Amino acid sequence: MVLTLYGYPISTCSKRVAVVLHEKQVPFKFVTIDLATGEQKAPVHLEKHPFGETPYIVDDDGFVLYESRAIARYIEEKYAGQGTTLIPRDLKAKGLFEQAVSIETANFDPYASKAAQEKISKPAMTGLAPDEAYFESQIKELAKNLDVYDKILSKQKYLAGDEITLADLFHLPYAEALPYTGTKVIEERPNVARWLSDLRARPSWQAVKDGVSGTA
Template identity: 50%
Template sequence: MVLKLYGLTTSTKTRSVAQICKEKEIPYELITVDLRAGEQKLPPHLAIQPFGQVPVIDDDGFILYESRAIGRYLATKYANQGTPNLIPTNPKELAFFEQAASIELSNFEPHAYGVCFEKVFKLRRGLQTDEAALAKHLETLNAKLDAYEVILSKQKYLAGDYVTLADLYHLPFGMMVEGLGYDVFQRRPNVARWWNDISNRPSWSAVKNGA
């Protein structure tokens, strides 16, 4: 049975899961959930995602939601195909992966999302950008990426010397921030090297415009 991916082709988190499927060579069928029409809040979707969000996967009857949980599941179940070591198994390397995953979740996404929220998502809802909030998110994001520069001066990727989920999870909101014209990556040589590497992966090229 082909993996079913419930989401919207342009959704950041749907594309994140789709990218992992590409990395792990997992065929999938995208089942469109029309977020603008509110389909995610209707009973059929709430039956598989009680918070009314996307994405959700159905892997031959195994239902799972939350994009990071999905990514970990797919990387673990299909460890022996596609890109290796998206989640390391060596205890020390796994610890570095968990550290990197926490860095992305705690230090990067809140502020990258904050920029996108102020410049994209609020406007879609007919709301105005809070320029002070936007400036604060950009200031904090740049400070966090200064720390990234230190980390990436010592290793190729955020968890070590090969790509992991922790790197890939930066792509949807990072690309959106860059697309808004904010130079947060290229001004730092090691961050730029890392960003250009992960953002040009074939898996991301395949899904960046739609899962």
């Protein structure tokens, strides 16, 4: 048996897990849960993910885990000696990694995800026009935070130092989506732009950015 990732090919959270599986060179099966028809709320999936969301994994021994960032950490620790090292082992480097993870969750994801959902997912899923004022309010907050990112990234290659970590990869799904909203918050900040262009060029991201598929 191999690890199975249950998700939706173009969903940001499924891509967040898949990019890590590629970095760690872990073969996986991919099972599509059709978000467009609400399949994630079917009892068979609620049994595994009680919040009725995607993604979740069923590991080769039957172990079930949901929440994309928790899955990413589990994969990194299970396959610590394989592929790219994505969580530092040294105490202080690990502290800086945890700091970077918190920055992504507190200062990037809430604004980037709401902006992308308003401008891209809402019209695509409901046919409703985006609320431009709401979109702009999210971009304004994000821009303030990205100014700080730009300073941090003027001194180091990645968010936790000079080595790539999960904290960097966690940004990729919404960083990829943002330019499609028409915003220039990334390209207007040279160090942020350099950092993301480096991450987006990685073979792991190239393999999943247009849609996740299994490798086993």
